[in-house]
Structures are given as C-alpha cells and as structure tokens.
Amino acid sequence: MEQKTEKFTFAVVTMSDKGSRGEREDTSGAYLLKTLTSEGYIQVSYIIVPDNVPVITKTLIELADKEQVALVVTTGGTGVAPTDVTPEAMQQVIEKEIPGMAEAMRYESMKKTSRAMLSRGKVGIRGATLIVNLPGSLKAVKENLEVLLPVLPHALEKIRGDDGDCGR
C-alpha cells in the first residue's frame, strides 16, 4: 500500500462558469479539498475560475511560478462543449506533458462510462508543479481520483528531484 504523505502542498482550481457566478455549489472542488487533505497533502489555495483561457492560464502560472505549489488539481472544462477550454489553457502552461497519467485515468474511467472518452484532460509539469486536469462532475472526480492517488507520492517525489526508488 502507498504511504500517506505530509510533505506536499496542493491547490484546487475549479473551472466552471456557473460556479464562478455562484450559481452552483462546487461539490467537486469540495470533495477534492477534503480527500487530498485526508491523504496528508497540505492545502494552500482553492480558486473557482470561469471557463476562460487567459484567466485559467494566469491562475495556473501563478500557482506554479509564484506560490510554487507541488500539486494543482483542476476540475471541469475538459469536455467538448464550446465553453470547455481547460486543455487549451494547459497547452500554454505546461512544459512537460505526462500523457500516460491522463490516459490511465481515461482508460479506467471507460470501464465506468463510455462518455469518459469525451474528456480531453491533460496532466503536465510546470517548474516543480504537477498539474492534473479532472472532469467536472463529482462522480468523475471520485472515479479519477481513485486512479490518481496511488501514483501521486512517487510522481511528486520524482518531480521534486528526489532519488525515488522505482522498484516496488
């Protein structure tokens, strides 16, 4: 079993027009905050932004470059609706993409719903920050987190430059 960690900071960014206008309770963001905290990660920021590329880009760059947060998990805006632009913003932010992490989440999600193929979420690194896009619905967040959580400590250690043991 992977050990719990108390060593990494995290931020949650919810991409939602309705959420940013206060028209829908952000249950997905709240679930992420609760779960990551209970896993031992340290919350430093929680932001709700509209589905707007410049706003999302600025927010993610600030969290990585200024706040130097270890982990940023986003929810929403990954799909195919005209307003869904999270991946387009990510394209401008990340320096290294980790396609395997996004594909693993989609692969496992496909076992729950074929609609998982509609998510275009990315995972990537900017500086020493890992940024992970999850879909918007609470169900999707729960299902994707199950795939993500076990690999996170090792990924974050590697990104930080630790000599992690890959052997287990």
Ligand SMILES: Nc1ncnc2c1ncn2[C@@H]1O[C@H](COP(=O)(O)OP(=O)(O)OP(=O)(O)O)[C@@H](O)[C@H]1O
């Ligand atoms: N932050 C959230 N918390 C809880 N549920 C959400 C959240 N964001 C989206 N959802 C749910 O996931 C579904 C798909 O998300 P999507 O972003 O396409 O919805 P939307 O209503 O067009 O979003 P928005 O206008 O807020 O950007 C929504 O119908 C909603 O039920």
Ligand SMILES: Nc1nc2c(c(=O)[nH]1)N[C@H]1C(S)=C(S)[C@@H](COP(=O)(O)O)O[C@H]1N2
């Ligand atoms: N595991 C999982 N992944 C999922 C879903 C889900 O219910 N479970 N919903 C899908 C749906 S219906 C959509 S439209 C896309 C994109 O969601 P988003 O636009 O809210 O980011 O995520 C998909 N990924």
